[in-house]
Amino acid sequence: MYLDNSATTQVSEEVFKEMEPFFTEEFGNPSTLYGIGRESKKALDLARKRVADAINAKPEEIIFTSGGSESDNLAIKGIAFKLKNKGNHIITTNIEHPAVKNTLGFLETLDFKVTYLPVYENGIIKIEDLKEAITDETILITIMHGNNEIGTIQPIEEIGKIAREKGIKFHTDAVQTFGKVDIDVEKLNVDLLAISSHKINGPKGVGALYIKKGTRLTPLIHGGGQERGIRGGTENVPGIVGFGKACELAAAQLDEHYEKLSSIRDEIIEKVLTTIPEAYLNGDAETRLPNLANFRFKAIEGESLILLLDAKGYQASTGSACSSNTLEASPVLTALGLDPVDVHGSLRLSLAPESENFDVDEFVNILAESVARLRQMSPLWNQELDYDGVMCKKHGDDCRKC
Missing domain, CATH: 3.90.1150.10 (Aspartate Aminotransferase, domain 1)
Incomplete structure (x- = not known):
């Protein structure tokens, strides 16, 4: 029995079947103008719509990436570099995924300042701590939706309201919650949201970043202008097709x-x-x-x-x-x-x-x-044995007192 689905999941039969033609017959580059390329572009557009529908976003607000780690990097670095003239302060928690924590560590070497909010015994931040951490220099709040290790869910909607009132961009890593709890980007008040395919019975090596319309960020990968110029490189069409199908199935069920x-x-x-x-x-x-x-x-x-x-x-x-x-x-x-x-x-x-x-x-x-x-x-x-090497005579084998 496989009990490590937070690490990765098995690709479902429906997802695999939908992907299969794009490895063989439908192998065109979606950036080309002839027939086989146009078919790949149609498949890409359908997948983008499926991802968007699953989180109540618009298709043009979805950028495909190689996975959750790239999506987190694009969101955090992209906003930091874009807004560095407005401020250099970022707020996060001390239980973020390494894709967030290590990215912020890198930004600290570039003179960005990061506040790491504590979590308490239940693994959840206190809103009062967040409010106290905000300064005039704060340009980004990045707090994960659900923790990949202990599973606790942060009050993202409330955090998003605070960020919006203060004019601060808000990013959440929703890799673990996507497909497991309802995600509505409008209700959550997020500007950027990272998700991944292989956590919802889709293929590995594919993810997406939701970027709210009007949010500007600096690209990390430059190339042929794919993904609205935000993420260069020929798209992984089979993987994206599978991701789109996995999103459709996850939302329906x-x-x-x-x-x-x-x-x-x-x-x-x-x-x-x-x-x-x-x-x-x-x-x-x-x-x-x-x-x-x-x-x-x-x-x-x-x-x-x-x-x-x-x-x-x-x-x-x-x-x-x-x-x-x-x-x-x-x-x-x-x-x-x-x-x-x-x-x-x-x-x-x-x-x-x-x-x-x-x-x-x-x-x-x-x-x-x-x-x-x-x-x-x-x-x-x-260590709970008594001095002569036998279990506690007073309380018995289950003693945890002596």
Whole structure:
């Protein structure tokens, strides 16, 4: 069972079928004037309309990119460079995706100033902090819609109203929320919104940036004037066609999938927290994505848990990042004020529509066995043994007091 759909999703059969002709028969360049090129241009226009319809935008407000990271870069750098004569201050949060956080880090080397708003135990900012951070030099607010790691959803509509009242451009990374919750760019009060294909059962390497009519930004890629001169380079027609179809399907099935996924998510949360001692849910319990739950388990190491689950046929992910010579606690979980030691014992489970036949009881039993096995080997867990090496005689095996 694949439980890492926040990382990427399987391309649906309907999407693949719609893409297939554009690898072979319909291979024309959409910028050409002859028949086969015009057919590609028609397919591009249809896909653009499908993307726009899915977020209540106009087709001319959609720019195709290579994915969410490029869309974020284009939005943030494009606005920063365009408005640098008006100010150099940008506001964000301390739990943004690396595509935003690292882009802002780059801009800081160019003398832009960035304020990183804190999130609290529930993973959500306080509007008062945002208002206090705004200065006369603020040109951009960039705050993600839904967090890719813990699933909490920020108050984007309220943030957008504040930005609009102050005349500040507002960008949100909606890569994780798109296709899972209703997104209406007019209601959200956003000027720029980034989305990605491979999170909604579309192909990898394709994304889009919504740019509200009247918003001007500096291009990052210069070429033959494609995408209204904002993003040069011959368009990835097969990928864009697939993305458009995936958007159409996601929009049509949004309510149905929301109900199914949130029901499974809630069942997982309830059973994990009641079955496994010292298990905790990370992020807000209510204001969260319907398909994502992030847990932490005391006294275990996340990567080891992932490997044990993988051996049992479950693919999931952890909040800690591991490499051959470093083990860094998740910045997102650390930002919640959690103990860095506990942060390393995290597990992210993210569902997709095809998860509806998921056997929650079987999974939770295997998860509980895996956690117990790791705790048997954990010096942190075994610190709770009493001086002569046996479990606490006063409180029993489940003692967490002595």
